[in-house]
Amino acid sequence: xxxxxxxxxxxxxxxxxxxxxxxxxxxxxxxxxxxxxxxxxxxxxxxxxxxxxxxxxxxxxxxxxxxxxxxxxxxxxxxxxxxxxxxxxxxxxxxxxxxxxxxxxxxxxxxxxxxxxxxxxxxxxxxxxxxxxxxxxxxxxxxxxxxxxxxxxxxxxxxxxxxxxxxx
Numbered sequence: 001x002x003x004x005x006x007x008x009x010x011x012x013x014x015x016x017x018x019x020x021x022x023x024x025x026x027x028x029x030x031x032x033x034x035x036x037x038x039x040x041x042x043x044x045x046x047x048x049x050x051x052x053x054x055x056x057x058x059x060x061x062x063x064x065x066x067x068x069x070x071x072x073x074x075x076x077x078x079x080x081x082x083x084x085x086x087x088x089x090x091x092x093x094x095x096x097x098x099x100x101x102x103x104x105x106x107x108x109x110x111x112x113x114x115x116x117x118x119x120x121x122x123x124x125x126x127x128x129x130x131x132x133x134x135x136x137x138x139x140x141x142x143x144x145x146x147x148x149x150x151x152x153x154x155x156x157x158x159x160x161x162x163x164x165x166x167x168x
Contacts, residue, residue: 007054007061011071012113016064017050019113023057026095027081030057044068057081078108078116086121086151093119093148107149121151127158135161 012019017035024030033054038045045051045066053064057079083089096119097103100112107118127139138161142154 005061007063009063009065010115011065011067011073013069013072014046014049014066015113016066017053019111019115020053020055020064022095022111022113024055026092027057031055033061073110073114073116075104075108075110075116078118080118080120082120082122084122089119089121089149089151103147105147106143107146109148119149121149121154123151124149124154127154130158130162132162137161 010016020032024032033056034052035050035054036052038047038049038051040047045068050066052066055062055064081092083092093103093109096109096111096117098112102110104110104116107120108116109119110116124139124143128136130136130139135158138157139154142157143149146153
């Protein structure tokens with residue numbers, strides 16, 4: 001059996017390198033792997049301009065293609081960033097919004113380049129998968145009221161629901 005490599009390709013207009021530089025400066029365990037340029041004798045693209053940027057976020061590899069304005073980003077595709085603390089969540093959220101990003105709801109945002117992100121506390125998965133459906137439901141109800149996720153109210157909703165006596 002042969003070995004395969006998988007990467008996610010993200011289409012940008014012409015600002016892919018700027019975006020990747022922001023992502024790799026902001027996010028831990030991230031790096032630019034390579035940058036390639038359009039050749040001089042190409043019909044498509046601007047000769048000498050950045051064509052592709054390969055980069056890594058954690059174990060996931062991506063390729064950014066500066067392909068022009070034909071295919072804009074949508075929220076149908078987003079990158080999820082799991083963080084271990086509220087402080088880290090705040091730092092990443094604010095960094096991704098810097099320079100003109102837009103917050104959405106339930107931890108989603110769109111950065112100034114049009115990429116959609118979800119910034120999620122790692123603890124959320126545990127809260128949402130609590131065996132008590134009242135706890136998971138209370139956490140979901142709290143989450144639906146948020147734009148940027150805030151772990152303290154999510155934890156409080158779980159605590160309140162778990163201490164509520166069952167109806168008799």
